[in-house]
Amino acid sequence: MDIDDDQARDDLGRLSAQMMAIVARSAAVHDGREPGTDDMVARGDCAAEKFLLRWRGEADPDHVKAIDTYWICTAEHGMNASTFTARVTASTGADCGAALSSAVGALSGPLHGGAPARVLPMLDEVARTGDPDAYVRQILSEHGKIMGFGHRVYRAEDPRSRILKRTAKELGSPRYEVAEALEEAALAALREYKPDYVIATNVEFYSAVVLDVAQVPPDLTPAMFACARVAGWSAHILEEKRTGRLVRPSARYIGPETQSLSELGGAPVPS
Numbered sequence: 292m293d294i295d296d297d298q299a300r301d302d303l304g305r306l307s308a309q310m311m312a313i314v315a316r317s318a319a320v321h322d323g324r325e326p327g328t329d330d331m332v333a334r335g336d337c338a339a340e341k342f343l344l345r346w347r348g349e350a351d352p353d354h355v356k357a358i359d360t361y362w363i364c365t366a367e368h369g370m371n372a373s374t375f376t377a378r379v380t381a382s383t384g385a386d387c388g389a390a391l392s393s394a395v396g397a398l399s400g401p402l403h404g405g406a407p408a409r410v411l412p413m414l415d416e417v418a419r420t421g422d423p424d425a426y427v428r429q430i431l432s433e434h435g436k437i438m439g440f441g442h443r444v445y446r447a448e449d450p451r452s453r454i455l456k457r458t459a460k461e462l463g464s465p466r467y468e469v470a471e472a473l474e475e476a477a478l479a480a481l482r483e484y485k486p487d488y489v490i491a492t493n494v495e496f497y498s499a500v501v502l503d504v505a506q507v508p509p510d511l512t513p514a515m516f517a518c519a520r521v522a523g524w525s526a527h528i529l530e531e532k533r534t535g536r537l538v539r540p541s542a543r544y545i546g547p548e549t550q551s552l553s554e555l556g557g558a559p560v561p562s
């Protein structure tokens with residue numbers, strides 16, 4: 292509200308680039324190395340290559356391909372939870388940084404962008420036991436969630452999953468076979484578990500496998516997702532700001548009818 296469209300566009304462009312730089316620098320510090328210099332980064336041809344040069348000072352072409360494919364697949368996806376959150380914040384007239392920060396918070400949850408961090412431990416467990424079928428049935432018997440499966444909108448395989456699966460195979464992921472075995476077992480068990488509700492592979496399952504090819508540790512995967520989705524969030528924030536209208540849903544109260552204080556166990560009200 293306090294900034295015009297051009298200013299918002301500039302701010303979002305700068306913040307999108309900064310998001311990648313901040314994640315790359317944090318990852319370098321975490322690894323105990325100096326982040327790549329501006330000269331090194333300038334040699335990169337695409338965002339993924341520049342990101343790796345900033346993080347590691349070098350960019351293996353297979354790692355570039357893994358991250359580039361992942362970022363293209365996840366840059367935008369309609370009115371998902373984090374995008375909606377960004378739009379709600381933008382609708383209040385808050386600045387672009389505030390709208391992006393609230394989106395990051397929503398993205399971090401395990402039912403959204405936090406899912407891939409939980410996929411690799413599942414693959415490790417299946418690799419250890421060698422029994423994907425028993426593993427998924429155990430989760431379902433405890434009413435747990437198999438991460439990387441199911442979607443609020445898709446009632447079929449997420450099309451992005453197929454692209455990421457192919458990329459994981461082409462890049463020779465050492466986890467490809469175990470991932471495929473777990474996927475097969477999960478799909479079969481989920482079909483039996485919910486015969487009337489299709490729960491298929493979503494984007495997060497093979498995202499985890501592809502990012503693993505680029506040696507991205509699981510706890511960095513939500514930040515990698517944020518680096519991609521900042522493009523989609525930015526487009527939505529600009530659109531929302533243009534409407535200039537506050538998002539304000541209403542809620543229907545469905546709790547108990549009016550009760551007196553004595554019914555609630557409180558002190559009697561003096562008359």
Ligand SMILES: CC(C)(COP(=O)(O)OP(=O)(O)OC[C@H]1O[C@@H](n2cnc3c(N)ncnc32)[C@H](O)[C@@H]1OP(=O)(O)O)[C@@H](O)C(=O)NCCC(=O)NCCS
Pocket residue numbers: 401402403404406435436437438439440441442443444485488490493494495
């Ligand atoms: C993404 C997700 C929240 C979408 O859910 P949804 O389609 O709105 O469906 P609900 O969460 O209402 O689930 C409907 C039923 O299917 C079950 N279900 C959905 N996804 C499941 C999964 N991955 N594993 C096990 N059960 C699942 C739910 O437990 C629920 O069972 P219930 O009716 O007995 O309680 C859900 O599929 C999920 O939690 N997936 C795992 C996390 C994940 O991969 N998130 C990334 C999404 S891109």
